[in-house]
Amino acid sequence: MHLDHNHTHDGPPAVSADAHRPDGRRRALRIGLGGPVGSGKTATVAALCKALRDELSLAVVTNDIYTREDAEFLLREAVLPPERITAVETGACPHTAIRDDISANLEAVEDLEDEIGPLDLILVESGGDNLTATFSKGLVDAQIFVIDVAGGDDIPRKGGPGVTTADLLVVNKTDLAPHVGSDLGRMAADAKAQRAELPVVFQSLRAEGGVKDVAEWVRGQLAAWVA
Amino acid sequence: MSRAALLVLADGRFPAGGHAHSGGAEAAVKAGRVSGAGSLEEFCRGRLHTAGLVAASLAAGAVLGLDPVELDGAADARTPSPALRTAARRLGRQLMRAARATWPSAELDALAREFPKGAHQPVVLGLAARAAGLGAEDAAYCAVYESVSGPASATVRLLSLDPFDATGVLARLAPDLDRVAHQAVEAARCALVNGVDALPAASAPLLEISAEVHAAWPVRLFAS
Numbered sequence: 142m143h144l145d146h147n148h149t150h151d152g153p154p155a156v157s158a159d160a161h162r163p164d165g166r167r168r169a170l171r172i173g174l175g176g177p178v179g180s181g182k183t184a185t186v187a188a189l190c191k192a193l194r195d196e197l198s199l200a201v202v203t204n205d206i207y208t209r210e211d212a213e214f215l216l217r218e219a220v221l222p223p224e225r226i227t228a229v230e231t232g233a234c235p236h237t238a239i240r241d242d243i244s245a246n247l248e249a250v251e252d253l254e255d256e257i258g259p260l261d262l263i264l265v266e267s268g269g270d271n272l273t274a275t276f277s278k279g280l281v282d283a284q285i286f287v288i289d290v291a292g293g294d295d296i297p298r299k300g301g302p303g304v305t306t307a308d309l310l311v312v313n314k315t316d317l318a319p320h321v322g323s324d325l326g327r328m329a330a331d332a333k334a335q336r337a338e339l340p341v342v343f344q345s346l347r348a349e350g351g352v353k354d355v356a357e358w359v360r361g362q363l364a365a366w367v368a
Numbered sequence: 369m370s371r372a373a374l375l376v377l378a379d380g381r382f383p384a385g386g387h388a389h390s391g392g393a394e395a396a397v398k399a400g401r402v403s404g405a406g407s408l409e410e411f412c413r414g415r416l417h418t419a420g421l422v423a424a425s426l427a428a429g430a431v432l433g434l435d436p437v438e439l440d441g442a443a444d445a446r447t448p449s450p451a452l453r454t455a456a457r458r459l460g461r462q463l464m465r466a467a468r469a470t471w472p473s474a475e476l477d478a479l480a481r482e483f484p485k486g487a488h489q490p491v492v493l494g495l496a497a498r499a500a501g502l503g504a505e506d507a508a509y510c511a512v513y514e515s516v517s518g519p520a521s522a523t524v525r526l527l528s529l530d531p532f533d534a535t536g537v538l539a540r541l542a543p544d545l546d547r548v549a550h551q552a553v554e555a556a557r558c559a560l561v562n563g564v565d566a567l568p569a570a571s572a573p574l575l576e577i578s579a580e581v582h583a584a585w586p587v588r589l590f591a592s
Contacts, residue, residue: 244384
């Protein structure tokens, strides 16, 4: 992993999304999770942490809109030790903090790596936003967009940058589909039409191991990152 | 110097973290001291002549070649509230990242090395202006404008204030902005001869006190 010895330990901190840290080590893979309010981003992050924490060194950055609720939920659930969870304040504009002005989030991920030591993976969870919110490539290496069946089964058809371009689309709360009259087949067909070959996962976190498909996708991203 | 470079640095969309801060407006709104365009204008005028003047003189001093480490100490001495010192360093670190990516400079690299967790934002602003080929007056203008534009845009979000009214406030403050920027550059020139102690030390006690209160709120929209 120590590929580049031209960097020195006392060099100034990195400027942007360089793949290596100032000390020459490869930095952690950063995966963003975005999506509308209440779609299950935090629950997915919690489930991913539980599924991956024994095999990977990982940390989480949350972007709460006006509280520390998401960070505190993760702390309460004890999915990771507290020093591995950081909250960024976004000044009422969650999409700005992950797309237009990413400096506070970059600092949070860099500080986690400085303070905890080498990390394999950092999950950056966006504040709940709208269908146009996407992560800057300067902040994350890949992004997951989380929607749910109860938010309306027409969301995949409506498209928008999150649904259309995210590296992984997660349709959450499939267990609710019969109760809210959502047609999963139609959602899958619409998502396929919008996304062509980009992957889609349907999940319910109510079931044991509900996050396994997303966890498997994350493992694949990580394998490509360190290759 | 390039006038267009000044527009790049002064643009509210310059990605240096300012969007998450209200410049004290959130605390003032909650306390009922800012409730509309009129009281926003008074709040901004007060901030301009105190925090704005100090920031602008620090930024102008950095452009003129005063030692940035000494300027950082001067900024600390002029910021009684620990919460505001933390916010200023955080914003300084964020501006540093954006400035180094935008206008690479050995001076910025050196300051980043000296303060890995961030120097005071106005000091970084001055060196960023220098790196962009701008002058002391330009840096002072950026600082004074930031001192009022941050609270104005935050108040639009906090009070659902009519955005045209908020922009009107900024336009009416323009003559004051000119005066304070000029005053800040004069003070920075004076500090070249007499040292950083000669820089203005105007303080707004209510901004300092309410920043401490705000930092302890469990629920807030803005980081400061």
